[in-house]
Amino acid sequence: MDPNLIESFSSAPILAYDYKGDLEKLFEYIQTLEYDQEVGGNCKSVDRYILKHDEFNDLNQWSLECIQDYTKKVCGSDQSILMEQSWVNVNKPGQAHPAHLHSNSFLSGVFYIASDQDKGSPIRFHNNLRNFLYSFEDTIGKGTYNPYMTSGRDVASIPGTLLVFSSQQVHSVPVNESEYNRVSIAFNTFPKLPIGCNISLNRIERQ
Numbered sequence: 330m331d332p333n334l335i336e337s338f339s340s341a342p343i344l345a346y347d348y349k350g351d352l353e354k355l356f357e358y359i360q361t362l363e364y365d366q367e368v369g370g371n372c373k374s375v376d377r378y379i380l381k382h383d384e385f386n387d388l389n390q391w392s393l394e395c396i397q398d399y400t401k402k403v404c405g406s407d408q409s410i411l412m413e414q415s416w417v418n419v420n421k422p423g424q425a426h427p428a429h430l431h432s433n434s435f436l437s438g439v440f441y442i443a444s445d446q447d448k449g450s451p452i453r454f455h456n457n458l459r460n461f462l463y464s465f466e467d468t469i470g471k472g473t474y475n476p477y478m479t480s481g482r483d484v485a486s487i488p489g490t491l492l493v494f495s496s497q498q499v500h501s502v503p504v505n506e507s508e509y510n511r512v513s514i515a516f517n518t519f520p521k522l523p524i525g526c527n528i529s530l531n532r533i534e535r536q
Contacts (some may be wrong), residue, residue, distance in 0.1 A: 339459050339476075341403060341495040346395045348440070348489045350387050355440050358384045359417050359512065371424050371502070374417035380516060381415075388440065388514070389415075396436055396518055399493045408520050410435060415516035419448060422509070426502035428455055434496035434517035442514065444486040445507035448499060451483040452492065457500040486511055 363375040374507040376382075389412065396410045413434065420426065430436045439452060460477050474482060477500075484492060494500075494518060505511050525532040 338458070341498065343454060343484065343492050343494040343498075344395075344399050344403070344458075346398075346491040346493065348388070348391060348491060350391070352489055355385070355388065356512065358382075359442065359514075362417060364417070364419060372421065372427050373420040377414045377416045379415045379417055379505045379514060380412060383459055385514075392438060392440065395491055396438070397484075399436060399520075402490055408524060410518045411521050413517045413519050415514060416441055418513045418515055419510065420502060420505045420511035422505050422507060425450070425504040428453075428499050428501040430499050431496040431517050431522050431527055433519075435520055437496040437498075438491055438493045438518075440491045440514045440516075441486045441512070442489055443510060443512040445509050446487045448486045448505075448507035449486050449509060449511045450503045450507075451485050451504040452535045453483050453501045453503055454494070455481040455501065457497070457499065486513065 359374070362379075364372040365375055367371055379385065380392070393410070393412060396412075397407075400406050400408060400410055418426075418439075444450075465478070502511075521532040523532065525529060
């Protein structure tokens with residue numbers, strides 16, 4: 330049989346962008362920063378606006394361009410998007426991070442600076458949709474992927490890669506089983522005001 334496929338609803342995709350800047354210089358700088366230790370989780374930079382540092386000017390500007398690209402390609406909008414909080418995550422060997430989403434944010438991103446992409450723990454995106462009552466097989470980590478059936482998807486933590494995704498997308502980080510730290514920069518964003526439409530009664534013009 331050869332039926333016509335009629336798309337209905339779907340979770341927003343994850344877009345991956347490749348950075349061409351100097352990762353070694355970024356890695357050297359983040360080692361000079363101060364970090365908090367989360368119980369049962371990973372280490373985070375004390376400064377939660379890390380991309381405002383001069384040392385990250387190029388990465389910050391490039392990340393904003395990627396955010397605008399995502400907004401155009403996925404959301405079909407030229408709405409300007411602003412960078413909000415940003416911080417460094419360090420997952421040491423044996424550390425993980427539980428499932429969560431980012432509230433008060435439009436798009437989120439994670440940029441990898443250092444990781445063993447085979448054992449350094451991927452990022453795991455959890456399926457927000459439940460299409461069927463029965464699940465025959467969970468394909469996470471098995472090399473096959475069916476977006477209609479799977480409960481989630483693992484994406485490798487590849488240094489130099491930025492992943493941009495909806496802030497409402499639940500995600501987690503499995504245990505880092507490598508001998509090296511998994512180092513990334515995460516950020517949140519928010520649309521520049523005004524947004525919305527008077528006719529639709531969803532206009533926001535000021536803080």
